[in-house]
Amino acid sequence: MGAANGKLSEKKVKKLSAKTGYSSDEIVTWYSGFLSDCPSGKLTKKEFSKVYSGFFPHGDSRAFSEFIFAAFDRNGDGSIEFAEFLEALAITSKGSFQQKLECKFIKLKNINFGTAGNHAQALAYHGRDLGIPVTVCMPKIAPLVKVESCREMGAEVILHGDSFDETRDHAMKISAERDLTYINGFDHPDVIAGQGSVGVEILDDVPDVEYIVVPVGGGGLIAGIAKAVKHLKPDVKIIGVESERCPSWQTRQMLGKHTKCVWSQWGAKNTIADGLAVAEVGCNAYATCNDLLEKVISISEDWISIAILRLLEKEKAVTEGGGAAGVAAIIANALPELRGKKVCTVLCGGNIDASTLTRVIDRGLTAEGRIMRFTVNVQDRPGGMVEMLKIVSDCGASVKEVQHDRMLLTAFVYKVALIATVETRGRENAQQLMKAIKDRYEDAVTFHTISACHYGEPTAAMLSQSADPTQETVSEEDLLVPSSQ
Numbered sequence: 001m002g003a004a005n006g007k008l009s010e011k012k013v014k015k016l017s018a019k020t021g022y023s024s025d026e027i028v029t030w031y032s033g034f035l036s037d038c039p040s041g042k043l044t045k046k047e048f049s050k051v052y053s054g055f056f057p058h059g060d061s062r063a064f065s066e067f068i069f070a071a072f073d074r075n076g077d078g079s080i081e082f083a084e085f086l087e088a089l090a091i092t093s094k095g096s097f098q099q100k101l102e103c104k105f106i107k108l109k110n111i112n113f114g115t116a117g118n119h120a121q122a123l124a125y126h127g128r129d130l131g132i133p134v135t136v137c138m139p140k141i142a143p144l145v146k147v148e149s150c151r152e153m154g155a156e157v158i159l160h161g162d163s164f165d166e167t168r169d170h171a172m173k174i175s176a177e178r179d180l181t182y183i184n185g186f187d188h189p190d191v192i193a194g195q196g197s198v199g200v201e202i203l204d205d206v207p208d209v210e211y212i213v214v215p216v217g218g219g220g221l222i223a224g225i226a227k228a229v230k231h232l233k234p235d236v237k238i239i240g241v242e243s244e245r246c247p248s249w250q251t252r253q254m255l256g257k258h259t260k261c262v263w264s265q266w267g268a269k270n271t272i273a274d275g276l277a278v279a280e281v282g283c284n285a286y287a288t289c290n291d292l293l294e295k296v297i298s299i300s301e302d303w304i305s306i307a308i309l310r311l312l313e314k315e316k317a318v319t320e321g322g323g324a325a326g327v328a329a330i331i332a333n334a335l336p337e338l339r340g341k342k343v344c345t346v347l348c349g350g351n352i353d354a355s356t357l358t359r360v361i362d363r364g365l366t367a368e369g370r371i372m373r374f375t376v377n378v379q380d381r382p383g384g385m386v387e388m389l390k391i392v393s394d395c396g397a398s399v400k401e402v403q404h405d406r407m408l409l410t411a412f413v414y415k416v417a418l419i420a421t422v423e424t425r426g427r428e429n430a431q432q433l434m435k436a437i438k439d440r441y442e443d444a445v446t447f448h449t450i451s452a453c454h455y456g457e458p459t460a461a462m463l464s465q466s467a468d469p470t471q472e473t474v475s476e477e478d479l480l481v482p483s484s485q
Contacts, residue, residue: 186220187282195224275322
């Protein structure tokens with residue numbers, strides 16, 4: 001141990017600091033407490049579990065602490081020393097840190113990462129602490145909060161491409177040119193293994209859980225969770241949820257081979273669930289857990305918007321689109337088999353721009369019928385607009401905005417088109433208002449609504465549509481893109 005008179009040598013402290021990322025002061029302080037609790041200088045499994053729970057009071061289970069203990073009890077004598085204890089604490093900072101520690105051990109000097117943004121922040125954080133230069137490639141559409149967070153932690157951020165797949169290809173190119181070590185944010189085996197700790201924590205917090213619903217993008221998170229949970233408790237059912245605009249996992253299942261399709265490539269650039277915007281599911285992730293999953297379903301953008309809104313209002317939790325996908329599937333009743341069951345879903349991301357959050361909230365309110373818009377032609381005379389406003393008021397709704405348009409009503413000299421945006425008390429109140437407006441103005445009113453919320457599995461026709469999903473479908477063979485993995 002390099003200890004003398006109850007102290008660690010300066011050389012040993014520096015070595016441990018470099019290896020674990022903890023400061024010298026932290027290590028010295030912890031060692032003093034360690035000797036106070038364990039005069040022998042060693043921890044047994046039971047003692048380790050107790051100390052470990054003090055560092056991680058929420059989520060890390062007894063089973064997980066035993067697993068960690070066994071990994072660092074290298075001589076198998078049922079005890080570990082302080083240095084091993086410190087490494088055990090450090091390595092349980094979840095998947096990305098696990099891999100960064102391994103990089104440090106084999107003395108890698110530079111790392112490159114292609115990501116939609118969430119894993120990039122973990123990489124930048126631990127790269128900074130370990131003194132490893134980090135280069136992060138993100139899509140140009142990545143939320144500003146993710147970009148700035150990585151830069152603040154010292155990472156070089158390169159914005160390239162309109163989707164993760166384009167970004168990944170660019171990251172691999174840069175890695176070759178600069179002699180960097182490329183790490184896939186969702187398909188590297190060590191990252192997948194690290195994600196498994198989420199599953200272990202779920203079993204610790206909710207030991208009687210029956211279903212776990214996990215958002216799916218590239219597949220690393222669900223692969224890690226499924227592998228860990230099925231090993232510890234095989235009867236728990238795992239269900240994946242994708243955005244219907246980017247059903248990469250179901251594409252792989254349906255077509256029977258690892259490919260991209262144009263629908264997913266288009267959808268990856270046009271979804272509020274940017275964290276799930278991966279047009280080609282990870283090879284390792286798919287191979288790790290596809291057979292362990294109950295099923296994978298798709299959910300609409302409207303339901304994702306509503307889920308973000310519900311989480312914000314009821315749970316006071318800010319989530320990004322990808323993080324809310326599991327909740328979206330539940331509140332949409334897309335998984336009726338969950339009724340009456342003990343269910344857990346993972347809110348796997350909260351990095352959403354304020355401007356995007358505002359738009360998503362408005363969309364969620366509209367999808368729920370709490371905001372509605374209509375155009376009505378009224379008399380362009382005193383009292384014409386007042387009558388319409390009184391109908392809205394009598395129904396208990398309130399007007400957010402009114403626009404006047406006379407130019408497009410050329411055949412109605414004495415009329416004006418009012419474009420009204422109204423806030424209601426909910427869908428029932430919205431229907432009441434619609435009826436009242438229709439009864440008064442009949443054919444002179446048009447209601448503007450977004451598409452009905454729905455869910456479902458992608459069809460073969462959907463998967464084979466052209467880059468403009470409104471065009472007619474064409475053959476799958478003409479549109480499949482060879483895998484780049």
